[in-house]
Amino acid sequence: MKILAIIASPRGMQGNTGRLLDEVISGVEAVGGETEILSLKTLNVQPCVACDVCHTTGICNINDDYELIKEKLLACDGFILASPNYIWSVSAQMKALFDRCNGLIHCMALEGKYAAMVETSGGGEDEEVLAYMSRFANTLGANSVGGIGSAIAGIRTFPNEEILFTKARSLGQELCQSITDKRVYAEQDGFRAEFKSRMSGLVDMMQEYWPFEREHWAKKLAS
Numbered sequence: 379m380k381i382l383a384i385i386a387s388p389r390g391m392q393g394n395t396g397r398l399l400d401e402v403i404s405g406v407e408a409v410g411g412e413t414e415i416l417s418l419k420t421l422n423v424q425p426c427v428a429c430d431v432c433h434t435t436g437i438c439n440i441n442d443d444y445e446l447i448k449e450k451l452l453a454c455d456g457f458i459l460a461s462p463n464y465i466w467s468v469s470a471q472m473k474a475l476f477d478r479c480n481g482l483i484h485c486m487a488l489e490g491k492y493a494a495m496v497e498t499s500g501g502g503e504d505e506e507v508l509a510y511m512s513r514f515a516n517t518l519g520a521n522s523v524g525g526i527g528s529a530i531a532g533i534r535t536f537p538n539e540e541i542l543f544t545k546a547r548s549l550g551q552e553l554c555q556s557i558t559d560k561r562v563y564a565e566q567d568g569f570r571a572e573f574k575s576r577m578s579g580l581v582d583m584m585q586e587y588w589p590f591e592r593e594h595w596a597k598k599l600a601s
């Protein structure tokens with residue numbers, strides 16, 4: 379079982395988010411999951427330029443590391459999104475990746491996959507950042523198994539750390555278990571169904587301009 383972890387802290391795995399992500403990864407590996415970490419600190423993901431080429435051809439026109447990340451997302455069984463809280467949201471590095479995934483979102487290309495979220499903050503609002511990342515996973519078609527977030531108590535330390543780390547390891551295990559069991563997260567089905575109708579409708583409206591996505595939806599709706 380392949381789990382891809384994407385971390386979007388400029389401190390890479392050396393920061394607070396990396397410390398918490400380490401525990402989630404321990405949970406994944408404890409139940410036999412194979413993990414790969416991609417750090418947006420070292421990868422180059424430029425902001426989207428709204429050229430619409432991804433909708434037309436399925437391939438982004440910007441020559442950087444996005445296509446590599448996309449292929450890894452398409453190939454994994456589950457993924458973890460890890461970001462520090464930057465002004466009540468994800469870091470700019472993570473937001474750039476989210477925007478570049480617009481073609482994947484139009485196709486809801488990660489349907490059937492499972493995702494977990496990791497976030498750390500200086501002082502709170504963890505839930506809203508986790509909810510945002512969860513919603514992103516849902517728009518890709520994936521199931522969100524949940525998230526873990528915490529304010530910090532110092533550099534790479536957290537309040538009630540033992541309890542937090544136990545929960546983080548459980549989240550990693552739950553991610554793998556959900557994949558094995560093909561677990562249904564019924565509370566997310568309504569949003570996904572509505573979004574599916576919205577995306578297939580959008581692509582239908584733009585079918586003359588977006589042949590790649592038109593073909594994608596034709597196949598998806600026929601299967």
Ligand SMILES: Cc1cc2nc3c(=O)[nH]c(=O)nc-3n(C[C@H](O)[C@H](O)[C@H](O)COP(=O)(O)O)c2cc1C
Pocket residue numbers: 387388389392393394395396462463464465466467498499500501502503530
């Ligand atoms: C540009 C910037 C914006 C931040 N904005 C917030 C914020 O809105 N709320 C908050 O609680 N912490 C905020 N923080 C603190 C970080 O979320 C926190 O230190 C986090 O644990 C850093 O993770 P890292 O060490 O993995 O980079 C901000 C930090 C930076 C550098």
